[in-house]
Amino acid sequence: MARLKTKDDAAPQPRPASRNAAALDLPETEASSGNLLAAFDALTATAGVDSRAVALADSGADTGTLEAALTEALRAAHDRWGLGLHHLRHEARQLDSGDVALLVDGREVVRVGEGYAAIAQAYAPMGAADERGLSLWGVLGEGHRVAADAPFAVLKVLIEEARDFETYWTPQRGGAFSRVWRRDETLHVEVARPASAEEALADAAWDVITSIKDRAFQRELMRRSEEAGMLGALLAARHAGASSNLARLPEAQFAVQAVVRRLTGAEARSAEGYRSELRAAATELDELQAAATRQLSEVLRHGLTR
Known part of the structure; x- marks a missing residue:
């Protein structure tokens, strides 16, 4: 690792x-x-x-x-x-x-x-990312680090004893990963699913192309996508400056890739509270990334005439 x-x-x-x-x-x-x-x-x-x-x-x-x-x-x-x-x-x-x-x-x-x-x-x-797109940076300058495959009982002790610690990334459902750390009186729960701005735009372009009702036009875009990719094919179907205009949008540079939730007080010392926040963070990430794809689809769809 x-x-x-x-x-x-x-x-x-x-x-x-x-x-x-x-x-x-x-x-x-x-x-x-x-x-x-x-x-x-x-x-x-x-x-x-x-x-x-x-x-x-x-x-x-x-x-x-x-x-x-x-x-x-x-x-x-x-x-x-x-x-x-x-x-x-x-x-x-x-x-x-x-x-x-x-x-x-x-x-x-x-x-x-x-x-x-x-x-x-x-x-x-x-930044510094591994081959999965996950950060290699530790959050804490010092502190107890827990292996990704450590038994939950180990994590439970650390949480309930309110020690400063952090974990390595742990695989979760749906291609997501999680890690948790405590700093002072706050427990931080992060769930990440790496998806760069380029990948998010490509996903949105796929949604737009597959939703086009004009089948001949859709087939033409699919053909173009073999050489230029989904996003390139879609931009080529718009006006000449579409690509440069898109490059200037913030969505071309930044995308939702993670959610961090925090617990304080007694909740920060509850192992069950941690599990609950982990589930909530995963659900929130799903919703945010889906909403971002829909919004990007609208941006890309604007200007298509068929």
């Missing part, structure tokens, strides 16, 4: 000098504070998280309140993106320019105005 990486194996690098606002996935003339917050809303929406950044700013919220909400939404999104960066501290801060800086362990690594691809590229070097 691949070793579990530790936090000391790598660290986020300082971001390069600020780029021009024209890098935003909006026309340069539209790179206003409101649109930058809307872009942040769209970013977290890829994880099914409603950050309500625009609404909060419009309500007159002060800087501290807004930044607390941005940070909370960003951390919630990381729980679902499945990038395996739980060992790092994530924050979001609005700058005087109106842009939103994304920080890792207190250092700015990228700004929302640089575009969704730049955000994905900033996080990519911080």
